[in-house]
Amino acid sequence: MREGTSTMTEQASAGAEANQDWSSRPDTPDGWVRRAREVAARLAVDAVERDRAGQTPYEEVGLLKEAGLVTLLGPAEHGGGGQDWTTAYRVIRAVAAGDGSIGQLLGYHYLWAWAARLVATPEQIAAVEQAATENQWFFGGAVNPRDDDLLIREEDGELVYSGSKTFSTGGKVSDVTVLEGILEGTEDHIFAIVPTDQDGIRFAGDWDNLGQRLTESGSAVIDGVRVPWASAAGYVATEEGHKFVPRVYNTLNVPLIQLVFTNFYLGIAEGALSTAAAYTREKTRAWPYAGDKKERGLDEFYVQEAYGDLRSKLWAAEALAERAASLIEAINAHADTVTPEERGEAAVVIAAAKQTAIDAGLEIGTRIFEVTGARASANAVGLDLFWRNIRTHSLHDPVAHKRAEVGRYALTGELPEPTWYT
Secondary structure, three states: OOOOOOOOOOOOOOOOOOOOOOOOOOOOHHHHHHHHHHHHHHHHHOHHHHHHHOOOOHHHHHHHHHOOHHHOOOOHHHOOOOOOHHHHHHHHHHHHHHOHHHHHHHHHHHHHHOHHHHHOOHHHHHHHHHHHHHOOOOEEEEOOOOOOOEEEEEEOOEEEEEEEEOOOOOHHHOOEEEEEEEEOOOOOEEEEEEEOOOOOEEEOOOOOOOOOOOOOOOOEEEEEEEEEHHHOOOEEEEOOEEEEOOOHHHHHHHHHHHHHHHHHHHHHHHHHHHHHHHHHHHOOOOOOOOOOOOOOHHHOHHHHHHHHHHHHHHHHHHHHHHHHHHHHHHHHOOHHHOOHHHHHHHHHHHHHHHHHHHHHHHHHHHHOOOOOOHHHHOOOOOOHHHHHHHHHHOOOOOHHHHHHHHHHHHHHOOOOOOOOOO
């Protein structure tokens, strides 16, 4: 356990090492968030040690499955939680407060588990969601748009994916992997969900970055992975060949995952602030040479002012993330008829929420050292983990472009056009 963090976060105070009874599943959104906090409490106990070790998080993903969080969005009739994205975002935030890496893994899992809803046919959606829920599939994705698309060849009536990706979050801990490529000789992009454990998918295990060290985000080689046309998401057989019918909802994958990012940044920031507060209460000493000398560090005016400032900024960022989630819910309520304007308005609010979460998270990750004291910089305390995690993932795509998206909207009303990053 981290020095000085025996109470961990107020959110996850209920028994970090207790054996919770998770045999039944929550039946309300608040119940699922409480479950996520129980998971976070367990993860927080040795988050620093596991980060230092950098081992593949098989046990951590097993914990997510045991708690039922993996099937949160799955249909209730197949044993899933039947919850909406608002609850999913809150769950991501809660888990990330205990371990940012595992919060990211869970968030990416939700996005890729939703991939069928985004692009597949109704029959494909029903089949994927039943199988994924009943078998507790954990999803990964090898879809890094900054790399060249995977090449898809049609061979003996099947699709054959080949190529490589610099990043592929989920990697070895996933049961299935989402692939995306472009069909040879066309401009047709095709998504497919394939079993991860096969000879045609190889993970290099080369993720060795400053933060988010347990996300299995290293490179992948895709070599001859075969997919039947029936598994090509959203494609239907016609007399002219297999065709895909586009709709605005197909482009929601980017806003959905950008809000995933926002929420695990907020969760990491919550973990930082709560962990630091616990240390300040238990360990931080008052400055003996102050003009207004206090008995305890937590009574120092500058300490109280700093925590008040940081807590207020984090609450404000969370409120903006909640507003963004409400726009996603409005879209999901009529996915087949969503308009480009609705999609664009959600995207611009998500861009604002993301930049606000990054700003708050990085400031919290830095300033907590000012209010915990010199001894809190010891490696055993591990306060560096939070800043490292947010700093690493916030470089995913330049936040300056998110600020500019919001700026163009503020100046001219321009909405972001769908791309792989907007």
